[in-house]
Amino acid sequence: MSVKTLWKESASMIVLAKNGTKNKTFNYDVLMFKRSKKTSLMPNHVVFPGGVKESLDESTNWIKHLNKIGIQEKCLKDLTLVHGQRPGIFTKTSPNSIEKEIALRITAIRETFEEVGLFLCRGKDSFSKERQYGVFKEDFDRKHWQQEVHNNPSKFLEMCEELNVFPDLWSLYEWSVWLTPASDKKRFQTAFFLVTLNEKPNLISEEHEVTEILWKSPTEYFERNAEVSLQPPQVYELSRLANLSEIEKVQKFASERNSKGSTLFLPVSHKCKNGSVRILPGDDCYPDDPNNCTEVVRVDENVDTFCSTAKRCHRIINSGSKESTAILNFEPFDGHLSPINVRNIVNKK
Incomplete structure (x- = not known):
């Protein structure tokens, strides 16, 4: 394999939340943020939250943690029942790792917490594998843990253990997979997941990576006065979402399409x-x-x-x-x- 064909694996999350505004075309907004000009990748661009997969994201220690809080491993089965196209990013790294459909969801949730302080999680009492709105937690020292996880991604599991919760994998729908063109120097194969929220969370910007957090409808990101610079995957996925003006319809569509795979x-x-x-x-x-x-x-x-x-x-x-x-x-x-x-x-x- 030549250098040009190498890439890192990553995951991003497309977060939709009800906006509570009756006079808007869309009853939901999409979460994006503007990257700092100091970042090495896509400085000053507006992106969905997400980042590179870490080895701990696919560790079987997550299964052990799941068992400790009283959730059986078989509850993860539905996340892996996909019948359509499976890009290489979903191939298990080793026989001793967890399924990539699970690991990449953990990546997306961890990276979103690192960047904007949104922690999607459930405890035993709120667990459900039924498709529904995502559940997020705010009543803990988020700023402290956000910095800890940013500095050391392995701290994410430690945080979940201390809070006795598990990432809310079941509210994330598989949406798409993109690979950076072979003509680019830095390449990433990225799994995109979509989640819907019943309300907008209170967010915390990571001071080194994030300069501005944005909540806009799919079409508002394309307005001239929005002054946002979008990469091709963002352009494409926002253009898809523009078909559906109600978050309930997006959730229904994403849930029904979830097991059909991704080209x-x-x-x-x-x-x-x-x-x-x-x-x-x-x-x-x-x-x-x-x-x-x-x-x-x-x-x-x-x-x-x-x-x-x-x-x-x-x-x-x-x-x-x-x-x-x-x-x-x-x-x-x-x-x-x-x-x-x-x-x-x-x-x-």
Whole structure:
């Protein structure tokens, strides 16, 4: 395996919470935050919370902890019953590790706690494997533990043991998997999970990574005055969510789709005269082996001309500004939502 094909595994969480506002198009907002300009990865970009998987996230010590608080291991079974596409990120690291569907959920919850202080967890008394709103805990020294976990991820299990709780894995729905293009220097294969909350939590920004916490509807992130810089996965996933204006419908859809699997989205980057285009699976221009596309493809045309030649189109288009648009003109994979052109919605306001 060449250096260009190596990547780190990570997990992100798409957090939706009821906004309690009756005069808005959407009855929920999506949690994102602006990364510090000092961070080595995507400085100043607006992202979903999440980060790199740590070895302890897949340790069998989590099973031991689960048993100690009175929850049987068989309760985890439903999280692993997926019948569709399984990207490599869900392959067990070793026979002695826990299933990756569980480990990556732990990663997403831990990283979200590290970055914004949101701790999704349940105790024995509140345990339920039924699909429902996520449960979060705030009545403990969050600031102290947030710093402890940030400095040493292994402290996350220690915190759960002290509080006698377990990460709320059962409220997270498998949503998608993205892999950074082979032409990028730093690469991550990331599992995205979605969770819905009945109310907005009180959040605490991690001082080194987070400069601003944002709660906006899917379309508000695309408004010109929002002044946010979104990466392709964020553009695509917000464009999917824009189909559903009620959090109850999002939760129902995510719950029903949860076991259908995820097609790996590995974009192939093209540079046109006036912008860029990222080609996604199923597109007429998508290569047989996208991992071999270790250089950005140069196209001697403008974006519109290049895109007009494809009958099957699955791509993210950027015409030389921050205003990216996700396009899919055929049936989406894995029973998922198609992204819609949010720019058209925003521009009509």
